[in-house]
Amino acid sequence: MHFLTKTLYFPPVTEASVEGLLAVGGDLSLPRLQLAYRSGIFPWFDADEPILWWAPPQRMVVHPATYKPSKSLRNLRNRGLFTVTRNTQFNAVITHCQRVPRRGQTGTWISRDIIRAYTAWHALGEVVSYEVWQGDRLVGGLYGVDLGHVFCGESMFSLVPNASKLAFLQLVEDLKAQNYALLDCQVHNDHLEKLGAFEISRAAFMQILHKEDWSELGSD
Numbered sequence: 001m002h003f004l005t006k007t008l009y010f011p012p013v014t015e016a017s018v019e020g021l022l023a024v025g026g027d028l029s030l031p032r033l034q035l036a037y038r039s040g041i042f043p044w045f046d047a048d049e050p051i052l053w054w055a056p057p058q059r060m061v062v063h064p065a066t067y068k069p070s071k072s073l074r075n076l077r078n079r080g081l082f083t084v085t086r087n088t089q090f091n092a093v094i095t096h097c098q099r100v101p102r103r104g105q106t107g108t109w110i111s112r113d114i115i116r117a118y119t120a121w122h123a124l125g126e127v128v129s130y131e132v133w134q135g136d137r138l139v140g141g142l143y144g145v146d147l148g149h150v151f152c153g154e155s156m157f158s159l160v161p162n163a164s165k166l167a168f169l170q171l172v173e174d175l176k177a178q179n180y181a182l183l184d185c186q187v188h189n190d191h192l193e194k195l196g197a198f199e200i201s202r203a204a205f206m207q208i209l210h211k212e213d214w215s216e217l218g219s220d
Helices: 029-038 071-078 090-099 114-122 163-177 190-194 202-209
Strands: 002-004 021-025 052-054 057-063 083-086 126-134 137-146 150-158 182-188 199-202
Touching: 002 137, 029 114, 052 202, 057 202, 071 163, 090 114, 090 126, 090 137, 090 150, 114 137, 114 202, 126 163, 137 163, 150 163, 182 202, 199 202
Parallel strands: 002 021, 150 182
Antiparallel strands: 021 052, 057 182, 057 199, 083 126, 126 137, 137 150
């Protein structure tokens, strides 16, 4: 494990621990965040911890070109009960992601410092939100980092059942239309798996991140 200083640097991702922890410390400045994501690294830490930087050995991803939403999700969208927008309420989305309770969790990794950093990054157009509306009420959404050919999903929320799934579906369809290689979901959880995400190795993820080979990506 590496301890970062003010110098803008990350060690190679192959030096991460078995769990995927690569480095500790540094800051959440825009140059460091940009370098991290472009290097296959992301911050994830609790408010009472130092900044922890991760490059897990397995990466949870979605391949937009082959993604097939479930029949129930298609039916939900087709009912026309919700509308989805892009980049209209970023501050509201990230704040809801911070505050909405999650099953099995007692806190949140989205600290004030995270909100401040990603809001500044959003102003540059590299962090994007999707909003789900029921009438004029914001009921779901997600946000993430747009790297141009890979989109790194950060967090999602729902105030009513299934709302965030519609934001997820719209995001994947937009990525497919723009020929993105991957939607990066970072680490495994059951909810993402039910939405169609699967794991690939860190080495495969890094190849795709660096645009070396998209051709053999699949869930097998």
